Amino acid sequence: MDKFAQALYTMLFHIPAGKLTTYGRLASAAGYPNHARHVGKILARLPTETKLPWFRVVNAQGSISLSGDSFQRQKLLLENEGFNVTEQGKIQDFRKYLII
DNA sequence: CACGTGACGTCTA
DNA sequence: TTAGACGCCACGT
Numbered sequence A: 001m002d003k004f005a006q007a008l009y010t011m012l013f014h015i016p017a018g019k020l021t022t023y024g025r026l027a028s029a030a031g032y033p034n035h036a037r038h039v040g041k042i043l044a045r046l047p048t049e050t051k052l053p054w055f056r057v058v059n060a061q062g063s064i065s066l067s068g069d070s071f072q073r074q075k076l077l078l079e080n081e082g083f084n085v086t087e088q089g090k091i092q093d094f095r096k097y098l099i100i
Numbered sequence B: 001c002a003c004g005t006g007a008c009g010t011c012t013a
Numbered sequence C: 001t002t003a004g005a006c007g008c009c010a011c012g013t
Helices: A003-013 A023-029 A036-045 A068-080
Strands: none
């Protein structure tokens, strides 16, 4: 559990429903620019039963970066919060929901 | 130490 | 706007 991961979890916890952010922005906000990939690494480690809103993190293009079952899981969770997600995982007007 | 890889991002044509 | 090239960084092999 390094400092980066800790900062990441804290920030994630502060993202309210209906809002979202991107891997890169989250990394920068945590004080680690250019560490977008590491964010993904850390999120991938989260247990499936975590309470953290990991699904409110998408890539810079505003689309889901997962695949298969994981993709469907994130898509549903996002839609449950009111987001309109295309079959390809693209979130409509995602820029309007950025919190960071 | 070299190399490949990944829940990524940015620049450029 | 879009695709492709390139950049980045931690980690495993």
